[in-house]
Amino acid sequence: MPHQKFQSTTIKPRYAKGALSTFGANSVYPRIPWVAAWWSLTFPGFGHVYLGRYLPGFILIIWELVVNTQANLNMGIALSMLGKFEEAKAVLNEEWILLYMGAYIFSIWDSYRSSVEIGKSHILSEVEDAPVGPSIVSAFDIIIVDKKKPWLAAIWSTLSPGLGQLYSGHTITGTFILAWWIFVTYKANTIGSWFYSSIGNFPIATAMVDWQWFLFLPSMYAFAIYQAYAAVNENNILYDIEQLRYLRVRDENLAQQEPNTLENDTLQIIATFEHSPFVEMAIHDIESIGVPPKNIVALPLENLEAETNIIDSLHRVDGRSVLDGAMVSGTIFMLLGTIYGFVWYWGPVIWGLLGLVGGFFLGLIIEIAFHKKRIKLFASRKSEVFMQITCNSSMKEHLIKVLKERKANGYLVIPQRITPDT
Template identity: 65%
Template sequence: MPHRKIQSANLKPRYSKGKISVFGINSVYPRTPWIAAWWSAAFPGFGHMFIGKYLHGFVLIFWELVVNSQSNLNTGIALSFLGRFEEAKAQIDQDWGLLYVAVYVYSIWDSYRCAVEIKKSHVLAEAEDAPVPPSDVSFFDVVILDKKIPWAGAVWSMLTPGLGQLYSGSTIVGTFVLAWWIFICYKAEAVRVYLYSLQGNFAGAAAIVDWQWFLFLPSMYAFAVYHAYTSVNENNTLFDIEQIRYLRMRAANLGQQHTHENNAVQIVATFEHSPFVEMAIHDLEKLGVPSRQIVALPMENLDSHTHIVDSIHRVDGRSILDGAMMGGTIFAVLGVIYGFVWHWGPVIWGLLGLGGGFLLGLLIELAVNKKKLKLFPTRKSEVMVEVTCDASQQKQLIQVLKSRKANGFVIMPR
């Protein structure tokens, strides 16, 4: 994200950074192409949803559910992993199976290609300094770009896929994810299988589970959790980008700071990117401090650590949970497949596979990553606010800074 005005920003922007509407929040975020391709391989449509091309994703997901179920492909895959190859060949419908191949390959290729193109568009949008409206109000909804907690989105999707997307502000996506999760669970008898598994009735669970539909669930569940987490991260980043632009434009419009000649005090405070920055500026102006004497500028981030977990305080796009979620997805699918015939059933083995694969993927990421790692990011100063006011306003000014969550402040010596 640029911290200075680029010459091309004088032109009318042609490339958008993001869009906020009643339908949700989307942004031109530089996602990693091979991760998009991997999610498309796990489930066609997921790669496109990951990069923000939701319409393409919805179409491909619908295609996957129809063609895969008609061809009995999931059942054939499960039987093949169990070594029952003749049964697998007998289960698969060749006519529908042949329709599957081309679109499956296309979804992988196109998600990778689109991720590359979106990264290019992101660079151009940054160069043009395209504005992003921070809110959208309509008759149906009030959508506000705000900082949220990434893990809160992940936890809500762990409880019920789709809730994390609703938390992140994506109404249409959350509704779609929630709807197809309910539909697949109904077709797979998943709720009853889950209850039987918790009660220890593993034979009953194995007797009623639908292999074909149940095998959709591991990839869907893992992606819903991962997508909710990354969506909140990307929205937080979009908030930072929008606020940086606002503060930079405000400083440019106000021009040079004007100071009092007599009995003046100067206070410098630091904030994180949040709505509190702009609220503090407005509060200071209400106290009578002239706008020209309130300088607010974004600070460069010099943190070079790679964080395992992003948070509301730090979203740097360099956390290493991608591999962990991929490992969790793979082993969850394998756990479900072998759980169809093992004693504890597909639910228990699927959850064990999800947890074990997540830890294995995380360990591999930790071993491969060469940079110094930190488990959790810490609070960082991202905005500097410098205020020059009359000494009589000092106590009120400090109270405003405290109430608006300033990280700290210093009174400059005269």
């Protein structure tokens, strides 16, 4: 959330906070460098997609699929972890392995470096209070920065990777992940294996899976869930930032006008709102019933302290979530469950899913243990926009009706304690 107040309505910022296009939304949002490096470690390109650098991310993902497959690297890793070292040596293609290493290391290093640089750019964009367009309409799509539910994006990606990204407004990313998931699951014979696992025929389920392609899936699946969740959180913050700037610009413009001369028969009403389109709709409605714009003060409340939250919500997304560590652990154990599932009774599909769930909760417990003094389960719901309306007493009922219709959290009619001189 921005810490600098808006300085000028004519400012031309050099650093952007975010942008919208036909292909979706993107933002310069500070990410944790080690998290970006970790996702690149699990699958080259993931760290760049996590940062919003989609083009280099897609290039590295395609490179990983091609070179890893030619090198039989996944097969070699799986056989090594099962203790079959001679078989692992036999299946590996050494020439492709040598080609693989340079780009793999670059992916990890560049995602870490990019995260650091994006963090710097974010700070500078806050200093300049850079504007963000709230919507864009084209012949192909309507893109709106609006408030969505992060957990719903995670659920959609759990059902099929890519759907959560489409829900979050990242059209190109969602399309790419969805197509890439379909392709890899087809090459790995995953659907058939899932079917036979679900009816308890585990030997056939294990035998029909292509190890080389199947081992791409754990990282892909966990990342799609995590990235969809994070993308919605970041878009929600982008919406808050855009509305913060709008309210400050509006107040600055109104402050330059001559103040109204108030009549004796006036009252003041104070209301609070969450950041949402209802704030601007309420301002418009109040103006339409005859309250001068200068008599409507609407400004954001400043956050005193960011909190560490397990689950960020639609209503509060400026705290830090501990789901990073949980998803890292979930990815590791899903990969291990998949590999050892090839020799265990329930097969790679069931053990992979059990590894994801078990690893997620193990990582969550570790995070909670490290942050137990500063952690909350859910991000708290707080009022974020303060609105003060000064008007004639006869408008009181109309104003209260508008505030209720536009989802104000609450309102207060200021008591008139001073009677005017007669």
